[in-house]
Amino acid sequence: MPSERPMRADARRNYDRLLAAAAAVVAEQGAEASLEEIARRAGVGSATLHRHFPSRRRLLEAVFRDKVETLCAAATDLAGAPDPEQALVSWLGAVAAHAVSNRGLAASLMVGSDDGDPLVGATCHTMIVEAGQGLLARARQARAVRSDVSIVELLTLVHAISLAAERQPDGAALADRLLTLVLDGVRPRPEGPPR
Amino acid sequence: MPSERPMRADARRNYDRLLAAAAAVVAEQGAEASLEEIARRAGVGSATLHRHFPSRRRLLEAVFRDKVETLCAAATDLAGAPDPEQALVSWLGAVAAHAVSNRGLAASLMVGSDDGDPLVGATCHTMIVEAGQGLLARARQARAVRSDVSIVELLTLVHAISLAAERQPDGAALADRLLTLVLDGVRPRPEGPPR
DNA sequence: TAGAATATGGAGGGACACCCCGTTTCTGCA
DNA sequence: TGCAGAAACGGGGTGTCCCTCCATATTCTA
Helix, strand or coil, rough: CCHHHHHHHCHHHHHHHHHHHHHHHHHHHHCCHHHHHHHHHHHHCHHHHHHHHHHHHHHHHHHHHHHHHHHHHHHHCCCCCCHHHHHHHHHHHHHHHHHCCCCCHHHHHHCCCCCCCCCCCCCCCHHHHHHHHHHHHHHHHHCCCCEEECCHHHHHHHHHHHHHCCCCCCCHHHHHHHHHHHCCCCCCCCCCCCC | CCCCCCCHHHHHHHHHHHHHHHHHHHHCCCCCCCHHHHHHHHHCCCCHHHCCCCCHHHHHHHHHHHHHHHHHHHHHCCCCCCCCHHHHHHHHHHHHHHHHHHHHHHHHCCCCCCCCCCCCCHHHHHHHHHHHHHHHHHHHHCCCCCCCCHHHHHHHHHHHHHHHHCCCHHHHHHHHHHHHHHHCCCCCCCCCCCC
16 A cells, blocks of 8 residues: 555655755764754755654655665675675675764664654664675575674674764774674684684 | 862852762763753752853763773772683673663763863773773783774774663663674684683 | 645744853952 | 952853644645
């Protein structure tokens, strides 16, 4: 059951304007940006913003949806890569990179749903989890990762790192370094270099 | 050069009241709590709060200072423990546990200084870093950790995990699990169980 | 093209951070 | 002890923010 009825033309127009303005403002100022500023920049009353997006979270999800879809597509592409370990590792790296460069993405992806609204089934969170599942399964089969680690744990770590890195100068490099550290572990490897 | 002149009696009294109120409110509501609510509960005008603590960060730092001191003391205690690896690991666990149970602590410890005020030399951040340094050095000497990992990286990871865990139900357990994962690494160990 | 359905946005309520400045409270000194 | 000036206080104002109501305007449909 898709939308019962197509949006009215002006509604659609304002929706799109809001989304564009939100993307711009969030890119500039992060996910805490003022909603009124977004409405203002979209040339729209704040009531309209609130009608289209009942909560900040919903707005962010709409803003980030296509970025998330890109990541999911990347996962599909990598699903057939020759090296399952490398596939998983570079996908996680991509997730981290996206999260760091789009401030607030990590927080959005973190939680299942914070407003009491359970109907947000296909949230960004679950989309990412499902996309990663396949990569992890293959890597595990290749014995490239411990058998007791789940995709949710892995993604939580990646998001944690992004959360920490996104507020620091040169967050991308930091996230990258920390991710490698996490994958290899802090303790030394008994023999030779890892990988 | 300590404070040029001792605080006036009423100033000292209000300072203490504010600190106590802030500790209570932050424990209840997290680090985003309303500053006016804190002033209100301290029975003090909001201007007074702002005079004593020019920024939210400063207030949080004062609130968390004794918790941080506890952690630093723990580091000193552990400095002579028989097992350097275990000492480091359990100290990091303690840091994570504190950060998770005191919402906002992690964020406070994360950054060096966000207001342009460089005179906050002995911030919580540097206190913790210095406390950890010794434990890491000993663990490294015992070849219990990789030689290329720094205490700042390690603490950043711990804080990242705390940041992610503190907003989830059962954050303590989650943080613990993730920390173990990070220490051991996601990749499997070539031989036998670690430790 | 008229009426119904839908969408809009200005205005306003409540909360907040932060600051100005007249008033009150201390303290050091005579 | 008493008092002058320094130090601290806090009521109230400003500007911002999130969110909602409802009179008005736009779009759709027949």
